[in-house]
Amino acid sequence: MTAVQRRMRGCVATTIKDIARRAGVSPATVSKVLNRKDAFIGEETRKRIWSLARELNYRPNSIARSLVTRRSRVIGIVVPDILNPYFTELVRACDDAARRRGYTTILCNSDGIPANEEAHLTFLAGHGVDGIVLAASDVVPNADLLQALNIPFLSMDREIGELDCLAARVDTDCRSGALQSAGYLIARGHDRIAFLSGSAASANTRIRLEGFEEAHRSAGMAVDPELVRCGEFQHSFGYRATLSLLDTTSFSAICCMSDMLAIGAMAALRERGVGIPGGCAVMGFDNIYLAPLLDRPLSTVDRRIFESGRIAIDALIDFLEDPERRRSAILLETSVVERTTA
Amino acid sequence: MTAVQRRMRGCVATTIKDIARRAGVSPATVSKVLNRKDAFIGEETRKRIWSLARELNYRPNSIARSLVTRRSRVIGIVVPDILNPYFTELVRACDDAARRRGYTTILCNSDGIPANEEAHLTFLAGHGVDGIVLAASDVVPNADLLQALNIPFLSMDREIGELDCLAARVDTDCRSGALQSAGYLIARGHDRIAFLSGSAASANTRIRLEGFEEAHRSAGMAVDPELVRCGEFQHSFGYRATLSLLDTTSFSAICCMSDMLAIGAMAALRERGVGIPGGCAVMGFDNIYLAPLLDRPLSTVDRRIFESGRIAIDALIDFLEDPERRRSAILLETSVVERTTA
DNA sequence: GTGAAAGCGCTAACAC
DNA sequence: GTGTTAGCGCTTTCAC
Numbered sequence: 001m002t003a004v005q006r007r008m009r010g011c012v013a014t015t016i017k018d019i020a021r022r023a024g025v026s027p028a029t030v031s032k033v034l035n036r037k038d039a040f041i042g043e044e045t046r047k048r049i050w051s052l053a054r055e056l057n058y059r060p061n062s063i064a065r066s067l068v069t070r071r072s073r074v075i076g077i078v079v080p081d082i083l084n085p086y087f088t089e090l091v092r093a094c095d096d097a098a099r100r101r102g103y104t105t106i107l108c109n110s111d112g113i114p115a116n117e118e119a120h121l122t123f124l125a126g127h128g129v130d131g132i133v134l135a136a137s138d139v140v141p142n143a144d145l146l147q148a149l150n151i152p153f154l155s156m157d158r159e160i161g162e163l164d165c166l167a168a169r170v171d172t173d174c175r176s177g178a179l180q181s182a183g184y185l186i187a188r189g190h191d192r193i194a195f196l197s198g199s200a201a202s203a204n205t206r207i208r209l210e211g212f213e214e215a216h217r218s219a220g221m222a223v224d225p226e227l228v229r230c231g232e233f234q235h236s237f238g239y240r241a242t243l244s245l246l247d248t249t250s251f252s253a254i255c256c257m258s259d260m261l262a263i264g265a266m267a268a269l270r271e272r273g274v275g276i277p278g279g280c281a282v283m284g285f286d287n288i289y290l291a292p293l294l295d296r297p298l299s300t301v302d303r304r305i306f307e308s309g310r311i312a313i314d315a316l317i318d319f320l321e322d323p324e325r326r327r328s329a330i331l332l333e334t335s336v337v338e339r340t341t342a
Numbered sequence: 343m344t345a346v347q348r349r350m351r352g353c354v355a356t357t358i359k360d361i362a363r364r365a366g367v368s369p370a371t372v373s374k375v376l377n378r379k380d381a382f383i384g385e386e387t388r389k390r391i392w393s394l395a396r397e398l399n400y401r402p403n404s405i406a407r408s409l410v411t412r413r414s415r416v417i418g419i420v421v422p423d424i425l426n427p428y429f430t431e432l433v434r435a436c437d438d439a440a441r442r443r444g445y446t447t448i449l450c451n452s453d454g455i456p457a458n459e460e461a462h463l464t465f466l467a468g469h470g471v472d473g474i475v476l477a478a479s480d481v482v483p484n485a486d487l488l489q490a491l492n493i494p495f496l497s498m499d500r501e502i503g504e505l506d507c508l509a510a511r512v513d514t515d516c517r518s519g520a521l522q523s524a525g526y527l528i529a530r531g532h533d534r535i536a537f538l539s540g541s542a543a544s545a546n547t548r549i550r551l552e553g554f555e556e557a558h559r560s561a562g563m564a565v566d567p568e569l570v571r572c573g574e575f576q577h578s579f580g581y582r583a584t585l586s587l588l589d590t591t592s593f594s595a596i597c598c599m600s601d602m603l604a605i606g607a608m609a610a611l612r613e614r615g616v617g618i619p620g621g622c623a624v625m626g627f628d629n630i631y632l633a634p635l636l637d638r639p640l641s642t643v644d645r646r647i648f649e650s651g652r653i654a655i656d657a658l659i660d661f662l663e664d665p666e667r668r669r670s671a672i673l674l675e676t677s678v679v680e681r682t683t684a
Numbered sequence: 685g686t687g688a689a690a691g692c693g694c695t696a697a698c699a700c
Numbered sequence: 701g702t703g704t705t706a707g708c709g710c711t712t713t714c715a716c
């Protein structure tokens with residue numbers, strides 16, 4: 001339909017054939033010149049072809065090119081939800097990095113639903129992406145599918161077994177991040193610290209809880225199970241959990257495992273008239289770009305989100321361009337950033 | 343290279359030919375069945391083909407399909423910056439809507455730089471997208487380029503002349519939005535209201551200022567030019583401008599033309615110890631998903647961001663599928679949402 | 685230095 | 701009911 005439309009309006013794009021005809025050479029020659037594989041092409045012809053290309057406003061049809069080269073220079077990115085500021089930033093970082101290396105990205109939101117994720121994966125494969133960045137908080141990826149698709153991918157923020165097409169795994173050292181966060185609070189004299197995190201079943205939560213516990217251990221303290229609340233990494237859970245904590249126990253600080261949890265927690269504290277950090281200190285995690293912009297700039301643990309996106313894309317593209325360059329795991333260090341809430 | 347790799351590992355994907363061979367029919371027959379254009383195909387053959395497809399794990403190669411059909415079922419989305427929550431939400435809404443209709447999106451961040459925007463536009467054209475959603479706050483699009491590319495597009499939140507390939511224009515009625523916002527504040531007894539907006543040169547600001555002024559006019563009041571500050575729609579400008587207002591004049595409310603401006607303004611007010619809304623009321627604009635989640639839930643003007651994305655995509659796809667269905671301009675109504683800051 | 689030919693995986697006329 | 705043919709726009713091998 002559209003094809004017909006275009007033709008009707010006389011608006012078919014210029015192809016290398018058009019250029020070839022007008023330059024009096026073959027399409028092959030034009031292709032060589034335009035792709036700079038023109039070592040053996042006469043200076044004269046080369047000039048003619050380039051100027052014709054400009055004049056006729058030639059734009060390569062990358063669909064056709066991909067079909068023959070079997071490379072699309074497109075990378076798929078699968079995240080749970082781009083509305084989550086952590087992923088917004090990660091996606092932007094990946095896109096920038098990819099673009100710098102001449103690649104484009106296609107974004108997919110899985111909403112953390114395995115079925116969606118699988119659908120996206122097969123979709124991306126069908127669309128001929130060269131590689132995939134797979135990021136998640138909780139979901140365990142379908143390793144079989146990944147294997148079957150046989151398309152190079154990079155796993156971000158999640159554990160995954162050895163796979164032929166795994167380019168690398170990049171992860172934040174969240175254990176150490178949680179340790180730093182709790183350590184920071186303990187050093188400031190807090191001894192009843194609440195812990196808010198995502199699903200209790202997820203590796204992400206388990207690992208952070210380990211760090212949290214270790215911080216206590218090395219200070220000769222124990223964690224009161226009453227104070228650890230696991231649910232989701234989202235704002236709403238931070239709000240609800242804090243309200244519930246306030247109702248049932250006492251504490252002088254909250255160690256949140258995401259900035260959104262911290263934002264939710266602060267809303268609850270404010271609602272109950274608890275001062276921050278006086279009545280209760282709050283630590284976030286991630287250091288999303290909003291953290292410093294809040295009414296009350298949030299103290300948090302920096303995960304170097306932008307950098308991690310760049311590193312991930314670079315590792316993936318390195319692998320695509322030379323499969324020998326496989327990296328096993330890249331672990332990013334965290335650091336506490338002190339602002340006003342703790 | 344990659345192709346070679348795959349072949350080496352013996353992992354070429356199943357094609358329609360493979361199925362045809364094993365089913366003892368021609369590729370054409372397989373294509374017909376798989377595309378459900380199988381009115382004249384025997385029940386028996388049909389069954390065989392489907393089961394073979396499943397068994398061999400067939401996935402259509404959409405690159406090849408696009409090349410011949412000249413349709414990709416991909417829509418390009420160009421926004422200034424996905425980190426801006428307004429655009430994050432818009433993009434997510436567009437993506438959801440597109441997906442529901444069987445399309446995918448490719449996202450491009452222009453950072454509001456015309457050169458980037460043009461690069462993205464030609465890039466998207468080269469990648470065979472069926473249509474483009476072009477969203478911007480300030481940038482005036484290159485109409486010539488759009489015309490030359492001749493690819494259907496939809497203009498979002500910006501003015502644009504008549505163009506052959508313009509599917510529709512969707513816009514929020516920001517004049518009325520600003521009017522409502524100022525009217526709301528005036529009705530609550532404020533008579534010195536500051537106005538914070540984006541670039542003074544942009545149509546977006548001009549239109550909103552008109553609404554702001556009209557609200558004053560119809561209340562028999564005048565706008566003190568001292569109180570209107572134009573710069574950017576971003577947080578940092580809201581912060582700086584509020585500080586400067588505080589230093590130079592007096593006012594009891596701020597009418598912000600984006601929620602991010604409001605967030606910046608509130609940070610400044612808090613820094614100076616001005617209570618909200620007691621010392622100064624704050625109205626936002628957009629109603630981004632963060633607005634209700636803030637420490638102090640933000641009163642604002644709802645733009646129905648999600649809905650606008652859906653409407654835009656639907657209008658664009660309607661046009662793609664039937665160019666008769668061109669819509670001129672779609673204007674979305676705003677409404678005040680009252681929370682805690684005004 | 686350049687071109688002819690083959691083919692990427694798929695669809696669409698039209699023939700049988 | 702099904703197959704044949706002819707491409708889509710491009711790259712690439714190999715022949716000249």
